[in-house]
Amino acid sequence: MKLPTLNIYSLVKAPLIHQDLIWDLTFLFGGLSVVYFSCIFYYKSKLKKHNVDKAKRKKELTPLVSEFLFYNEKEGSLPEKNSYINKKIEIRELLKNHKNKAVLTEILLDLKIDVSGETRLVLFKLYRDLHLDEYAFECLHSFKWVKVARGMFQLTQMQATEYYGFISKFINDRRPVVREQAEISTVTLLHEGISYFLDNTKYKISEWQQLKILEVLTNLENFDPPRFYKWLTSKNKYVVLFSLRLIKHYDQNDGEKSIITLVKHKDAQIKKEAIHCIKKFNFTNSRKQLKAVFWKNKVDVKIAILDTLAEFGFEEDIAFLETVENKESNFLVKSKAISSINSILPGTVVPTENIEVLTPEENSSIKVNIKEETLKVDLTEEEEEIIEHILTEREVGIIDDNSIQTKGSKSSVFESLFNFCDLETKLFMIDQMVEIGSKKEALFLQTLIDHGNKAVRKRALQVKLQLEKSVDLLENGIDYEQNETTAKKEDVEVKIVENVNVLLRDNEIQVIHNTQLKSLEFCFLKEEVVVPKPFDILEVEFHMDTLKPFISKERQETEGFNNVVEANGGLTKDERNFFNKYLEFPNSSKDKFNG
C-alpha cells in the first residue's frame, strides 16, 4: 500500500533577507561585542590598579600605625619623641588625601579584630586623634545608602559613642540596609539603645535582625536588660514579638498578666510566643484563658496550648482535653490531647502499672506472635491455602514494635494529610482509598462530596461508591458455598486479598508490602521500608527473533532454511555454535557486565 507523502519543502520556505542588512547586523553585533569586551578589560584593569594602589598605601601606612600604637610617651627617649612628632606630621599630610583616609580606616578596623587589651583602647584613641571619626560622620550625610551604612558601621566598631544621637535617627530610615545598620549601631553604642530602639521603631524587625540584636545584647559588658514587658503594649507587632522573645531569653517573669492577655492577640505568631512564655514561666493562672481561646486557633497554636496544659494542667482540665479528643477533627491535635491527658494523669491512656520491662529478645518474640495471631481467623482450608499463598508471594513483613499503632483515631489518616496537599496529590490520595480504604475513608469521602473543587467532588463520589461496595462485602463475609456456582476462583482470590488487608488492619497491625507500596500513608512512616529490587538491565534476557520471516522463500530453499531446527532464541544450531565460538555471548550477569 502506498502511503500518502507530504512535501515538507512546500511548507518551509526561507524568508528573503537583503544581504546588506545581514552585513549591517554583523557589524552592529561585532561592534557591540568589541565595546563589551573593552569595558570588561577597562574595569578589570581599573580594579587591579585600585588594588595595587591600595596595597601600596597599606604598606606605607601600616608601620606608621604600629609606631603610633606602641609609642609610650613616658618611656620614650628624646630621639624617639622627635621621630613620633615627625611621623604625626607625616600622617596628617597623608590624610589630606581621601584615599589614604579610607585605607587607614580599613587598617584600623582590621587590627581591631586582631588585637585586644590596651592596644585596642589605644587603637580607638588613635582613630579619634586622626579625625577619622569626622570622616565617617561626613558619610552619614551622603545620599548613597552604602556610604551611610559604612559610616555608621565604622563609628560603631570604633565605639564612637558621641555619635549615638546622629545614628539613632536612622532607625526609621526607609532604606532597609541603613535602617538595619542603625538598629545594630544604636543597640551596640549605648546600653539604653535597646530601649530607644523598641520605643521608636516603626518597621518590621526580621527574624535575622532579631538574632543579630540578641547577639549584640549578649556581648555587651555589664548590660542590665530593661523590663521588656513594657513593650508588650507596643503598636508595632514585631516589637511585641521581639519583646516576648527577649522576656524568654532573659527569664523575666514579671509581665504575667500582659503575657496571658497576649494569648488573645490577633497574630498567631505572637500567640504562640506568649504560650511558650506561659509554659516556660509556669503561669498556671492562664489555664482558663488558654481553654477559652483554644477553638478559635489554628493547628499549631492548638498544639502549643495542649502542650502547655500538659506541662502544668490539673485534673479539672481533663474534661476539656477529652472534649478536644472527641470533637477535634485534626489527627495531630487529637493525639496531642490524648498525650496531654496522659501527662496530667499518667496511666490514663498508656498503662504504667505492673508493666514488665522486656528484653530485646522478648520483644522480637512478640513480633512473631503478633504475626501468628493476626492470621488466626476461622477460614476454610481452601481460604487458608490461598491466604498462605498470597502471604508468601507478597512477603508480608511486620515492622518493629513502634509500627504497631492503636486505633484511637476515628477519622481517616488521609484527613489530616488532605488539608496540606495540592490538587493532584488530593486526587491521587482519593484513588488510593479504593485499594486500602475502610469505613473511615468512606466517611471521609462523604465529606469530600461537598468539596469546593469539582474534580475532587466527582472523584470522591466515584471512589466512595466503589469503597462502600468492597466494605460491605468484607463486613458480610464471603460465602463460598453460595457463590461457588457463580463466582470464579480468581474473583474469590481477589476478594480474599482484600479481606486479608482489612483483617490485618482491623487487628491493629500495620503491614508493609515490600513489593507493593501503594499508599501515600507509607510515605509518612518513620520506619525504613525495604525498597523493591530496582530494574537491572544486566538481568534482562535478550532474545534474537527467528531469522526465518526476514529471509526470502527462494533463499530459504537454496540455503536450506526449511531444514532449520528452531532452537532457543530462534537461532539454528550452527548459528548458535558459531556465535558461542567466536562472539562469546555472556551467560551470567557478571559476564554481561564485563561486556
Next chain:
Amino acid sequence: MSTIKLLLAEDDELLASLLNFRLKKGGFDVAICTDGKKIKEYLKDNTPDIIVSDIMMPYFSGLEITDYVRNTLKLDIPIIILSSAGNEENILNAFKLGANDFLSKPVSPAELILRLKKELTNKVI
C-alpha cells in the same frame, strides 16, 4: 645579651607587621613567614629560639608545623600557637602535638611578650 631569634608564622600581613614592630621593640630578632612552605624552608637553614605560629595558614597549618618541629626536626624549641578558632579541639591538638602555649585571637601584644618571656625562662631552667 644576645637577641632572641623568634620565628613569627602568620599569614595576615597586617597583624604580622604589628607584632613584628612590638616584638622588635621587646628585644626579639623577628623573622616573618607567611605560609607553611616558607616556614619549613626557614627551619631547614635556621634554628630559632622560639616560634609563634598561627593555626590557619596556607600549605601547612600551625599544628602541622608543630608536628614537623617536634617529630621530624626533633627540636625542643618553645612553640606558642595563635588562633582565632580557639575551640577545645584545636587547643587540645596543639598541646598533644607538643605546643607549649596557646593564645586566642584577638591577641594582646603585651600578653604575648609576657608569655614568650615565661616560655624562654622555663627553657633555661
